[in-house]
Amino acid sequence: MLFAPGAHAQTANAALGGCFNPFVNPNDIAVPANVGDYVRFIAGNELRGCLCGDAVSAVVTLTGLDAYKGIQASLVSDPTAPDRRLFRFVDLKVLPQGPQDIEFNICVQAFRAAGSPCGGSWTSEMVCTQRRIRVNQPRVNGSISATPSDLYVAPGRLGTTTLSWSTTVATTAQVSVKIKNSSAPATVLSTALTGSRAYAQLAPNYTYVFQLHANGLLVAEREVIVREGASGTLTATPNPVSVPLGGQGSTVLQWTSKNAIDTQILVSVNGQGSALVFSGKSGTQTVPWIVAGQSYVFTQILTGEPFNVLASVTVRGEVARPPQPLTGPWSNPARSGQGWDLQRLGTDGVSLTWFTYTASGQPIWYLSTMSGETGEWVGPLTESTWTGSTATFRNVGTAKLLVTNNQWRFKWTLGALSGEEPIVRTDFGGGATTMNLNGLWYRPEEPGWGVLFATRGTTQVATVCAFAGSRPVWLQGSVVSASTSLSVPLNYLTSTTLCPGCTGSPSTNIQSAGTLTVNGISGVPGSLTATSQLSYPGGSWNRSNVSLFRLVGP
Known part of the structure; x- marks a missing residue:
C-alpha cells in the first residue's frame, strides 16, 4: 500500500488493510468439463478512496499458478472506475486430481502521481496478499481385475487369465502387461475405456503386471502369479498295436510326473467311460489286452482329480498286416509262361499285375491294388478296356497274397472260377546297374x-x-x-x-x-x-x- 516515508509511515501502515481490497470471482469452481480442459476465473484488486489524494493507479499480478498452467490475460480495467478496479482473467487447466484448494498470491503495485497532497518523494509501493480458490475438479479413476490371479501351469504350456477393467471420468485408457522386474517394455492389450478380454500367454515361473492407465495416469494395476504346475508324460510302445487275427496284442505304457504327489492312469475304450488301470508317480506297465479295431485312450491324472489331465495317449489295435513282398517279377516255376509283377505302394499297399491268358489262349493282364486285411493282402481284380485315348476298368474278381513261413501264395477268383498257387520272386541278371528302371x-x-x-x-x-x-x-x-x-x-x-x-x-x-x-x-x-x-x-x-x-x- 502507498504510504509516505518518515512521519507518514505509521499512518500509511494503519490504512493498509482498508485501502486495498483483493478479490477472486468466483471463489468456488465446479468443473464439469473433461480433464485437460480450461476453466476461467477472475482475480484482481479494488483501490478504495482512503488514500491521500486520488491520483493513484495500480497493476495486478498473480503468482503460484504455474503448476496449473494458468494463462493470464492482459490487465483489464473496470470501465466504471478505471483507476480503482483492476483484474486479470485466469484460465485454469483441469487436472485429474479431484477437489482441491489452490493457493496463490495477488500482488498490487500502486503508483502516486507527483504533486499528490500526501507529499513525499517516493512514487510507488507494492503489497501482496494470499488468496485461495477451491476447484472441484473430477478425479480420474479406474479398476482392473484378473481371474485367476494365482495359477499353476505345466512346463512347456501357457496359462490364461481373464481381465476386466473400467474407468470413470477418463477420456482415454490403456491396458498393458509386462513381466515384473523385467526391463522389457510393456505390451498394450487394449485402449478401450471399459472391457474384458482373455490373456493366454502366461508362462510358468513369472509374475505378470497388468496396468490400467487413464488419461495418461496409472490408476490401477493387478499382479498375476504363474507357478509351475504338475506335469507328466505318457507313452505307449508300440502304437498302433499289431493284433493277430482273433487274438490280442500288447503295448507297454511308460509314464513320468513332476510336481505331483501321485498320479493315476485311466483308460477309456471307444469313448465309453473310464477305468483305473495303474497308479504311481512314474512307472512301466504292459497292457496285453489290445483288440483289433478298438481305440484305447490312456490318461494320466493327478490322483483324485479326473479333470486335471497331465498327459494322454491314444492306442489303436490293428489287424496284423503281412510283410510287404519284394518288388519285381514273380512266377510259379511249375507253370512257367505266366507271371506277376508286384510293387509296393508306400508302407501299407501292394500293386499286383497278373500276366496270364484268356480261355482262347490270348495274352491278357489284370490289375489289383491291395491293402492289408486280416493278415493278408487283399484287393479287387480289375480288367481294363481301351477307349482310344484312355482306359476304363471294371472289377472281374478278387486277388489275395498270403504268406506262411516266408512262403507266398496267390489266391484268386475270376467270375465263377477260383484258384490258388505258390509264387516265388524271379531271380535273374547280375553285374553293376547303370540305369535303374525298376x-x-x-x-x-x-x-x-x-x-x-x-x-x-x-x-x-x-x-x-x-x-x-x-x-x-x-x-x-x-x-x-x-x-x-x-x-x-x-x-x-x-x-x-x-x-x-x-x-x-x-x-x-x-x-x-x-x-x-x-x-x-x-x-x-x-x-x-x-x-x-x-x-x-x-x-x-x-x-x-x-x-x-x-x-x-x-
Missing part, C-alpha cells in the same frame, strides 16, 4: 497303358501293358546292356494251358512283336523317352518319342 512307367496323356521294368544288374526286363483294339494284351522281352539307351525286342505269347482254370502241361507259343526303344540317364531316372513299334494279332502299338514317367518304384 517300377511301373506311364504316359500321362494316355492313362491306362504302361511299361513294367525290372532291372537286375545289366539285365533289363520290359513288359508292355498295351491293347489289341479295346482288349488288354501284354508283350515281354529283355536285353543285357550297361547303356542308358536300350532297344528291347518284345515277344507276343499265347497259351491254352496256362489260363485261369486251364489244365494240361504248361506250354506257350512265342512270336516276335517288334521293339521298344528307351532313352534315359544313369542312376534312378524319373522320366524316359520311349518309342514302340509293335505289331501282333489283333492290333499294334506304335508310339514315337513319347515321355514316360515313373508311377511306382523303384
Whole structure:
C-alpha cells in the first residue's frame, strides 16, 4: 500500500488493510468439463478512496499458478472506475486430481502521481496478499481385475487369465502387461475405456503386471502369479498295436510326473467311460489286452482329480498286416509262361499285375491294388478296356497274397472260377546297374497303358501293358546292356494251358512283336523317352518319342 516515508509511515501502515481490497470471482469452481480442459476465473484488486489524494493507479499480478498452467490475460480495467478496479482473467487447466484448494498470491503495485497532497518523494509501493480458490475438479479413476490371479501351469504350456477393467471420468485408457522386474517394455492389450478380454500367454515361473492407465495416469494395476504346475508324460510302445487275427496284442505304457504327489492312469475304450488301470508317480506297465479295431485312450491324472489331465495317449489295435513282398517279377516255376509283377505302394499297399491268358489262349493282364486285411493282402481284380485315348476298368474278381513261413501264395477268383498257387520272386541278371528302371512307367496323356521294368544288374526286363483294339494284351522281352539307351525286342505269347482254370502241361507259343526303344540317364531316372513299334494279332502299338514317367518304384 502507498504510504509516505518518515512521519507518514505509521499512518500509511494503519490504512493498509482498508485501502486495498483483493478479490477472486468466483471463489468456488465446479468443473464439469473433461480433464485437460480450461476453466476461467477472475482475480484482481479494488483501490478504495482512503488514500491521500486520488491520483493513484495500480497493476495486478498473480503468482503460484504455474503448476496449473494458468494463462493470464492482459490487465483489464473496470470501465466504471478505471483507476480503482483492476483484474486479470485466469484460465485454469483441469487436472485429474479431484477437489482441491489452490493457493496463490495477488500482488498490487500502486503508483502516486507527483504533486499528490500526501507529499513525499517516493512514487510507488507494492503489497501482496494470499488468496485461495477451491476447484472441484473430477478425479480420474479406474479398476482392473484378473481371474485367476494365482495359477499353476505345466512346463512347456501357457496359462490364461481373464481381465476386466473400467474407468470413470477418463477420456482415454490403456491396458498393458509386462513381466515384473523385467526391463522389457510393456505390451498394450487394449485402449478401450471399459472391457474384458482373455490373456493366454502366461508362462510358468513369472509374475505378470497388468496396468490400467487413464488419461495418461496409472490408476490401477493387478499382479498375476504363474507357478509351475504338475506335469507328466505318457507313452505307449508300440502304437498302433499289431493284433493277430482273433487274438490280442500288447503295448507297454511308460509314464513320468513332476510336481505331483501321485498320479493315476485311466483308460477309456471307444469313448465309453473310464477305468483305473495303474497308479504311481512314474512307472512301466504292459497292457496285453489290445483288440483289433478298438481305440484305447490312456490318461494320466493327478490322483483324485479326473479333470486335471497331465498327459494322454491314444492306442489303436490293428489287424496284423503281412510283410510287404519284394518288388519285381514273380512266377510259379511249375507253370512257367505266366507271371506277376508286384510293387509296393508306400508302407501299407501292394500293386499286383497278373500276366496270364484268356480261355482262347490270348495274352491278357489284370490289375489289383491291395491293402492289408486280416493278415493278408487283399484287393479287387480289375480288367481294363481301351477307349482310344484312355482306359476304363471294371472289377472281374478278387486277388489275395498270403504268406506262411516266408512262403507266398496267390489266391484268386475270376467270375465263377477260383484258384490258388505258390509264387516265388524271379531271380535273374547280375553285374553293376547303370540305369535303374525298376517300377511301373506311364504316359500321362494316355492313362491306362504302361511299361513294367525290372532291372537286375545289366539285365533289363520290359513288359508292355498295351491293347489289341479295346482288349488288354501284354508283350515281354529283355536285353543285357550297361547303356542308358536300350532297344528291347518284345515277344507276343499265347497259351491254352496256362489260363485261369486251364489244365494240361504248361506250354506257350512265342512270336516276335517288334521293339521298344528307351532313352534315359544313369542312376534312378524319373522320366524316359520311349518309342514302340509293335505289331501282333489283333492290333499294334506304335508310339514315337513319347515321355514316360515313373508311377511306382523303384
